Amino acid sequence: MxxxxxxxxxxxxxxxxxxxxxxxxxxxxxxxxxxxxxxxxxxxxxxxxxxxxxxxxxxQRENHHSVVATVVRRADRTPLDPDPETATGRDSHSRVLARWTAPDGTARGGTAMAALDAPRRGDRFTVWTDRSGRMVGRPLDTxxxxxxxxxxxxxxxxxxxxxxxxxxxxxxxxxxxxRYEGWDRAWSRVGPDWGRTGTGS
Structure with a gap:
């Protein structure tokens, strides 16, 4: 306006x-x-x-599959794991060695993060895998x-x-x-004679 x-x-x-x-x-x-x-x-x-x-x-929904994994044992801590003395968002997850069956029927195993406070041998949890059974991230939701x-x-x-x-x-x-440059040029032309008009000098 x-x-x-x-x-x-x-x-x-x-x-x-x-x-x-x-x-x-x-x-x-x-x-x-x-x-x-x-x-x-x-x-x-x-x-x-x-x-x-x-x-x-x-x-991702077509290629990522939710499968049930079974805890074999707790995984050893690595230097990359968070300090057990600090509270983080990963406190409710534990690194475990687990086995699962891929969607194509093959047996797979490896290290996974389990949403378990105190995982024991035989505990079950969900992991996401591709068709061949390799672990992948949770698919993006709508x-x-x-x-x-x-x-x-x-x-x-x-x-x-x-x-x-x-x-x-x-x-x-x-x-x-x-505009200022134009004013400066105009002033440089007129300025030296400013105030002298009609004084006879």
Whole structure:
């Protein structure tokens, strides 16, 4: 609204400079881009991200399988394990050696993180594997994928708005510098004779 008022105010003003009108149109153009183009770009990126992430969710659901593993024994602690004295988000998980049957029917085994406080031989827990039985991460769920897509869209819209505003400020700064340089040139031409008109000197 301020940009529109600025354009109306300067349009017929006899003191209006060309740069004043350019500044007003620049502000209006930036406002339109921020209110229209940035949200549309964010929406487009969000939809593209949603499609890609949902496709990834479907692929992971097809390729990742939940199988039941059996604890063979507790695994030895390694230097990479968290300090037992500190409380972390992994405190409820234990490193164990386990065996499981792959979706293709082959027997598999290895080190896994079990969601067990005090695992004992024979305890069961769930692991995620690929078709051949190699351990993989838990598949991405639909809600998490949608959340990531929304964040991507919002972030893109905010970045676009920031770029537009930054470009507007840069152009405005250049215009103001050019204006000051013009004033300096005009003052250097008139300044030495300032105040001497009509003094007879």
């Amino acid at each position: 301020r940009a529109i008022r600025g354009i109306r105010r300067w349009r017929h003003n006899p003191l209006r400079r060309t740069t004043d009108l350019v500044e007003a149109w620049l502000a209006l153009g930036a406002l339109v881009l921020i209110l229209v183009a940035a949200p549309l770009t964010g929406l487009l990126v969000g939809r593209l991200a949603e499609d890609a992430l949902q496709r990834s969710v479907r692929e 809600a998490t994928a949608s959340t990531h897509a929304v964040l991507a869209g919002v972030g893109t819209a905010a970045a676009c708005a920031g770029v537009v505003e930054g470009a507007r400020r840069l152009v405005l700064w250049r215009m103001v510098r050019r």
